[in-house]
Amino acid sequence: METPFAITLPVGTSRANHTGSWRVERPVYLHRLPPCNNACPAGENIQGWLYHAEAGEYESAWRTLVEDNPLPAIMGRVCFHPCESACNRVQVDEAVGINAVERFLGDVALEKGWALPGPGPETGRRVLVVGSGPAGLSATYHLRRAGHAVTLVDGAAQLGGMMRYGIPAYRLPRVVLDGEIERILALGVQVRLDHRVEDVAAEREAGAYDAVFMAVGAQIGRRVSVPAGDSARIVDAVNFLHAVADEDPPLLGRRVVVYGGGDTAFDAARTAKRLGASDAVIVYRRNREKMPAHGEEFEQALGEGVTMRWLSTISSFEGERLVVEKMALNEGGFPEPTGEFEELDADALVLALGQDTDLSLVAEHPEISVEGGVVSVADNLMTGLAGVFAGGDATPADRTATVAVGHGKRAARGIDDYLAGRESVTAPKHELADFSKLNTWYYADAPRQRRPELERVRRQGTFDEVILGLTEQNALFEARRCMSCGNCFGCDNCFGVCPDNAVMKIADGEYEFNYDFCKGCGICVAECPCGAIEMVPERI
Amino acid sequence: MTRVPIRFYQVGSFAVGNRLLEDEDRTVQSDPQRTNSIDSGHRACQGCGEALGARYALDAAMRATNGQLAVVNATGCLEVFSTPYPETSWRIAWLHSLFGNAPAVATGVAAALRVKGRDVRVIGQAGDGGTVDIGFGALSGMFERNDDVLFICYDNEGYMNTGVQRSAATPPAARTATTDAVGPEPGNVFGQGKDLPRIAMAHDVGYVATATVADLHDLEAKVERAMSLRGARYLHILVPCPLGWGSASSDTINLARLAAESGIFPVFEAEHGVVTSVTPIRRRVRVEEYLKRQKRYAHLFGTQPRLEVIARLQALADANIARYGLVNDETTNATLED
Numbered sequence: 001m002e003t004p005f006a007i008t009l010p011v012g013t014s015r016a017n018h019t020g021s022w023r024v025e026r027p028v029y030l031h032r033l034p035p036c037n038n039a040c041p042a043g044e045n046i047q048g049w050l051y052h053a054e055a056g057e058y059e060s061a062w063r064t065l066v067e068d069n070p071l072p073a074i075m076g077r078v079c080f081h082p083c084e085s086a087c088n089r090v091q092v093d094e095a096v097g098i099n100a101v102e103r104f105l106g107d108v109a110l111e112k113g114w115a116l117p118g119p120g121p122e123t124g125r126r127v128l129v130v131g132s133g134p135a136g137l138s139a140t141y142h143l144r145r146a147g148h149a150v151t152l153v154d155g156a157a158q159l160g161g162m163m164r165y166g167i168p169a170y171r172l173p174r175v176v177l178d179g180e181i182e183r184i185l186a187l188g189v190q191v192r193l194d195h196r197v198e199d200v201a202a203e204r205e206a207g208a209y210d211a212v213f214m215a216v217g218a219q220i221g222r223r224v225s226v227p228a229g230d231s232a233r234i235v236d237a238v239n240f241l242h243a244v245a246d247e248d249p250p251l252l253g254r255r256v257v258v259y260g261g262g263d264t265a266f267d268a269a270r271t272a273k274r275l276g277a278s279d280a281v282i283v284y285r286r287n288r289e290k291m292p293a294h295g296e297e298f299e300q301a302l303g304e305g306v307t308m309r310w311l312s313t314i315s316s317f318e319g320e321r322l323v324v325e326k327m328a329l330n331e332g333g334f335p336e337p338t339g340e341f342e343e344l345d346a347d348a349l350v351l352a353l354g355q356d357t358d359l360s361l362v363a364e365h366p367e368i369s370v371e372g373g374v375v376s377v378a379d380n381l382m383t384g385l386a387g388v389f390a391g392g393d394a395t396p397a398d399r400t401a402t403v404a405v406g407h408g409k410r411a412a413r414g415i416d417d418y419l420a421g422r423e424s425v426t427a428p429k430h431e432l433a434d435f436s437k438l439n440t441w442y443y444a445d446a447p448r449q450r451r452p453e454l455e456r457v458r459r460q461g462t463f464d465e466v467i468l469g470l471t472e473q474n475a476l477f478e479a480r481r482c483m484s485c486g487n488c489f490g491c492d493n494c495f496g497v498c499p500d501n502a503v504m505k506i507a508d509g510e511y512e513f514n515y516d517f518c519k520g521c522g523i524c525v526a527e528c529p530c531g532a533i534e535m536v537p538e539r540i
Numbered sequence: 541m542t543r544v545p546i547r548f549y550q551v552g553s554f555a556v557g558n559r560l561l562e563d564e565d566r567t568v569q570s571d572p573q574r575t576n577s578i579d580s581g582h583r584a585c586q587g588c589g590e591a592l593g594a595r596y597a598l599d600a601a602m603r604a605t606n607g608q609l610a611v612v613n614a615t616g617c618l619e620v621f622s623t624p625y626p627e628t629s630w631r632i633a634w635l636h637s638l639f640g641n642a643p644a645v646a647t648g649v650a651a652a653l654r655v656k657g658r659d660v661r662v663i664g665q666a667g668d669g670g671t672v673d674i675g676f677g678a679l680s681g682m683f684e685r686n687d688d689v690l691f692i693c694y695d696n697e698g699y700m701n702t703g704v705q706r707s708a709a710t711p712p713a714a715r716t717a718t719t720d721a722v723g724p725e726p727g728n729v730f731g732q733g734k735d736l737p738r739i740a741m742a743h744d745v746g747y748v749a750t751a752t753v754a755d756l757h758d759l760e761a762k763v764e765r766a767m768s769l770r771g772a773r774y775l776h777i778l779v780p781c782p783l784g785w786g787s788a789s790s791d792t793i794n795l796a797r798l799a800a801e802s803g804i805f806p807v808f809e810a811e812h813g814v815v816t817s818v819t820p821i822r823r824r825v826r827v828e829e830y831l832k833r834q835k836r837y838a839h840l841f842g843t844q845p846r847l848e849v850i851a852r853l854q855a856l857a858d859a860n861i862a863r864y865g866l867v868n869d870e871t872t873n874a875t876l877e878d
Contacts, residue, residue, distance in 0.1 A: 009626035016627060022586065055560055286541075408714030441797065441823075442554045489559070495795055496556030496569035496756060497589040501580045505572045508559035517580035521587035521782075522790030529555060 009443055015517075025535040027494075028250030032433035032531055036098060039086035041398070042069045042138075042405040046083055046098055047487055053101055053479035054489075056463040059114060061479075062105045062218070065433055066116055069405050071134065072185055073110055073176045076103020078167055079402045080294045086204040088435045094448040097470075097478045104475035110179045119187045120147035125419045128153065128209040130197050130361070133161020133391030134401040135215035135445025137184055137410025139415075141215060143213075144187040146416045151207065152189050155196040161217050161400060162393075165242040165258045166264070168271050169463040184229050200361045201369075201387060211387045211415045212295055213409065214362070214375070218355035218393035224259075226349070229318040237268040237352035242273055253347025255279045256323055260352030266298065268350045281344065283309045285327055285335045300466060304459050311335060314349070330442070353467035357394045360424040380414030380424035381407060389414055433486025437531030442491065446481050481529075488532040545726040567756050568600045573627065575602040575631060577611075583621040587789025589779035591617050591696045592666065593753045597692055597777060599661070602758040604767035605661045609633065610649055614670030617701040618694060623711055633660075638673040643682040645688045648864075661767060662688065668695040670711035672734045683743035683772045690766045690773040691735060696781035704784040706732045711804070712856070713849050714836045716784070721839035722830035730852060740774040741813045745772040749809035751771065751779070754797035757849060758819050762809060778805050786835025798830035800876050803857035806864045820868045821861070825852045 034047040045064060054063035065072050076099055125148045129136045132154040140150045158164055159181050163172060185191065197203045197216075204212050221236030228234060235250060237260070241248055256272040258265050261284035270278040282301075284291060285484065287310050291298070298333060302308075312324040313335070318410035323346045327335035359375065362368040367384040369376045375383055375390040382389050391407030393399045417424040452468045461464055490509025502518035503511055525533045557570025568574055578600035584591040601609055609632040613619045619636050622629040623857060637645045646664030655661045666675055671693035691722070698716050699705040706716040712730040715721040719728040740748045747769050751759040759777065766773045780787060780795040787795055798807035800819070804827060807819040828850060831837040840846045861867055 007626075011626050014579055014583075014622070014627045014629040017581040017583065019581055019583070044657035312595060444554065490557075491555035491559075492557030492566070495556050495572075496567065497592065499595075499792075500582070500589045501576050501578075501595070505570075514580070516837055519586040519789075521792070522788070523587055523792055526790040527793050 006492075018193050018516045019519050020502075020514075020516045023515070023518060023538055024540065025520045025522065025537050026515060026518065027479060027522065027524050028518070028536050029488065029511070029513075029532060030486075030534055031139065031430055033430040034433050034485040034487065035086040035088055036083035036462060036485075038429070038432060039082040040406075041082065041400065041403040042075065042079075043409060044068045044083075047482065047484055049105070050096070050098070050101065050424050050479050050482040051487070051489060053105065053475070054482065056476060058105055059112075062109045062114060063117070063342060064104065066109075067104060068409060070116055070138060071106075071180050071506040072102050072178055073106025074134075074163060074172060075402060075405065076100070076106045077172050077176070077465075078163070080296075082401060082402075088433070088438060089443075089481060089483055091435050092440050092443060092483075093445065096396075096481045097448055098344045100451050100470050101475050104470050106180070107176075111178065114255075116141065116183050116187060118146040122149070123419070125149065125210045125289065126151070126208065127415055128204060128212045129215065130154075130203075130212065131161055131215035131217055131392070131394075132156075132181075132191075133217050133392060133404060134163060135217075135404035135408045135411070136161065136213065138405040139213045139391070139412045140189055140408075141184045141187065142409050142412030142414060143180060144184075144189065146412065147274060148210075148416070150189050151192065151209070153195045154191040155194065157194055159191065159193070160218075161215075162297075162311070165239065165245045167243065167401075168241065169265050170265070170270070170459070170466050173465050176237070185270075195436070197361045199364055201365055203361075204388070208289065210388065210419055211461045212414065213381075213411045214383075214388065214390040214394060215392040215404065215411075216357060216359070216361070216394045218357045218399060220356040220358055221351060222354045222356055223351065224353055226314055227316040227318075231319060232317045233348040234317065235350055237350050239354060240268055240350055241271060244275070249275050252277060252350070255320075255345050256281070256350060257314075257344060257346045257348070258350045258352055260284065260354070261286065261293055262352060262354065263293050264298050264355070265350075266293050266301045267351035268303055268352050270301050272350065272445065273304055274308060274459070279311060280306045281309055281346075283308060283312045283314055283324055283466070285311065285313045286333075287311055287329065290333065292414065300381060301432075303456060306422055309344075311458060313337070315341065317349050320345055322349065348472045355370070355393070355399075360396065363484040364516075379426065380417065381411040382418065387418060389418075404479065414510060417535065430486070433531050436485050438483060439527055439529050439531075440483070442527075442529040443483055446477070448478065448481065450481065476499055484530045484532075488530050489530060491529060493527050493529060494533060497523050497527045499523065541878035548585055554755075554757070567760055568603050569756055569760075575599045575607075577630065577632045579629045579631050580623055581627070583624060583666060584617070585781075585783050585789070587782045587792045588621075589781060589792045590616075590696055591621070592792070593694050593759075593779040594665070594779045596756060596759050597665075597763050597775065598754060600723040600763035601661070601663055601690070601767055602632060604764045606795070608654070608658075608660045610635065610660055610662050612637070612646040612649055612664045614664075614666030614675055616667035616670050616768075617696070618665070618667060622699055635718060640669055642670060642675050643678040643689070643691055645692065647682050647685070647687040650688045660692075663690045663692060665692040665694065666692055667700075668697060668736075669699045669707045671695075672708045673734050679701050680739075680743065681744050683740060683774070686745065686771045688772070690763075690775060691768060692775045692777060692778045694777055696779050698781070698784050700784040701873050705724055708732070709736070711853075713840060713853060715839060716836070718849050721760055726839045726846070727836070728851075730837075731773050737774065737776045737808075737810075740776075741810050743772070744769075744813045745774060749774075750776045750778070750805070750807050752778040752796035752800050752805060752807060754793050754800060754818065755807065758807065765809070784836070786831055786838070791833055795830065795833060798825060798833070801825050801826045801863040802830045803866055804830055804853070806860040806866060808864050815864060818864045819864055821866045824867060828858050
C-alpha cells in the first residue's frame, strides 16, 4: 500500500468512531403545549397561527385560526384574552398582544373576503341548533365542516345573540359581526329567525332532527325588589342594551345609575353616556377587588367619565331621589349593611345584577337535569336526553363569548361522535411549556405594540369603535414577539450549538439528531429557546 | 459601539439563525453547507466548549477565505481528541508540530506559502497552556515580527488534557490539581497569571479581540474582521470545560454567557493597542451566578461561604466593567427596520 513518508496506516476519518455509544441520555424533539393554547377557552392553536403570522403569511395564519374559531374579528374585539394572562412573555417584558393580532387577522380576512373552509361531504344527518350566539354559530360551523345539515333557529329578528343584543357597537361594530356570520351561512345553513323553540323534543321530532344543540344563552335580567315610586324609571340592562341594538333606545334622562359590578353594568353605563347622560354612576355593593368586571372594561369606562360608588346597595328609588346604603366588608369579605344612608339624584336606574336562562324548552323533560338555573351536561356537552346537547351561557361555565365558541366546537365534536355511534374521547394534552422550559436569552428585547384608542371626546356621543386596530407593521412585530413556547420555530440553535455536529439540518425548521455521534451532552436542550427538545434516558 | 442594530426576527440576532432571516443575516453555523472543520467522531468530552469554539472560528475563517486556509495546531486537548492516529476529525488543511512552537510553525507556513506565491491564509491555534505559557515566547516573536498569522487561543483556563493543572490563564480561587482548595487562600492565588489579550495589545498588533462560545454572531464577526486584515492578529475565545470546571455538560454555553454577563470575561476588540469596540453586558449578573455552577469554586460556597473571596472576584469583574465600559444605558430594543 502506498502511504506518505512516515505513515504506516492509511489516514481515516474520525467518523469511524461512533461516539453515540457514550450516551446515557438522548435528546428528542417534542411539542409542548404553549400556555396560551392551554388557556384559550375556544381551544385555539394560538402559537400555531402566530407562527404563520410572524412570516407575514396572514392567510395561512387565519386558516390555522379558523380551524378552531370561525369568529376571529369578533374575538379580537370582545375576548378577555386569558391567553395573554397565561403568556410566558409576561415574565420577560409584557404578554404578546395575541388579541390584537387576532383582530388584525380577522379584519384582513373580512377585507380580502377569504372564505371559510368548505363543508365536508354531506352525511345526510340533520342537526338543529337553537340560538345563534357565539356557541350556536361556532357549532353550526363545525357541524357543517363535518358534513351535517344544520338548521339554525333564533327567537330574535337577527342572528348573533348576545354579540348583537348584549355587546354595544362601540366594542363590536355590526359590520364585523355581520361579516363573520355571513361567512358561516355561506357554508349552507338553513336559518329560521323569530322562532322560539317551546319544547326541545317536540321540535326535534317535528323536524326529524338527529341531534339538537341548545345554545339559548342567558337573556333574562335578574331583578331585585327596590321600593320605588310610580314615576321611577327602572329598566334592566339586558333589555336596555337590546333596545339600543334595535336602535330604539329608551329615554333615561341625564342622570343614570347602574346597579351591579359585572361587564354588563359597564356596558350599560358606557352606553348611557353615549346616549347623552351627563352622569353615569355605577353602584356596586362590594369593592374593586371583588368586582367581577374585567379590568380593561373598568379602565375604559372611568376614562369616559363613568363614576363608581363602591360598597353601596340601593334601598329605594322615589321620584328623583335614589337612596343608597353604605356597606362594609366583614371578615369573610362579604358586604354588610352599616345603617348609613345617602341620597343620589337620578333620572333612571338600570339593573345589571346578572342574567338567568330561559329553560322553558326543557321544562317537560325531567331527564335533562337543571341545577342552579343551568343545564347539566357531560364532557361532550350532551344532556341527560340522548342526542340533545347544550352549551354556552345555558350551561355551568364562565359566561363569555370565547367560552361559548369553545362549547360550540366541543358540542359539534360530541354530536359528530354521537351520530357516528362513537364514544367521545378527549385527546391527551401535551406537557405544558411553562417558563422554566424556556431559554429566554435568545429573545430580543421588544416592548409591546399598543393599539390606539379613540379619543375620549369622540366617544361621548357616538358608538364608534373605541379600540382601534394595529397597523400591519405593528401586527407583524407583535406576532414576532411570540416565543413559540414548546414548539420549534426554526432558529437553528440546536444545529449550531452541538459540539459533535450531531444535529442535521434538513430544511429551515426541520432537524434530525444523528445518534451515531450524539454524546448526550444536553447543550441543545439547554440552548433551545422554546423548550422543544427534551433529554430521555437511554435504555441500558 | 454596537455592531449592527438588532433586527427583530422573534429571536433577534441572538440565535444561530432563523427561518425568517435572509441568508446573509444568519451565522455561518446555520448553513447546512458549513465546512464542519472538525468532524463528528472526535473524542472530546461531552459538552466540550473547545470543540465548539474551534468549529465556530474555523468554519467562519473558511468562509471568509473561500476555503484557502491552513491551520497550525499546538499540542493540547484540541490536538489530542481530534487526531488519535490514524483517525482525524479535520476537514481542513491542518498541521501539528509541538506544544510550544505553534506560532513559529504558523509563521513558517505563512512564509512558505508567500514564497510559493499562493494566497492561502494561516491560522495558528492552541489552548491557553500552549498560548500563555508554553508557546508564549514564540507567540510574542510572531507578534513582534508582525507575521501574517491569526493566532487563536481557546481558553479553558487550565491544562485539562493532562488532568486539570493550573496554567497562567487559571483564574484566582479556582481549584485545579495543582492549586488545592485548602488553607487560608484556597485555590489559585490572586494577583498572578497573564492577561494575554492585553499583552497582545501591548505588542501593538493590528487586531486583538476576545469572544466566547455564547455569542456566535459576535465571534464570527470577529473572525471575519480578522481575516480581512493582514499581519499578526490575535483572537482569545473563552471555551468552558465541563471536566476541568466541574460543570454540567449541558451548561457550557450558559457558563460562557455568565462569564461575559458578570464582567468576569470582558468581550471587546482592539486595533493597534486601542480598544475599538466592546460587547456590552445585556443582563448583568453577580459573579456568584457564574461561580456557583462550577465545582472548581465549590469551596467558596456550602455551609461556610467564603464571602470575602467572592467579593474579591466580584471586584475583579467590576474592574473589567469599568475598564472596558461594559455596561451602557442605551436601550437595545429590537426594530423591524434595519
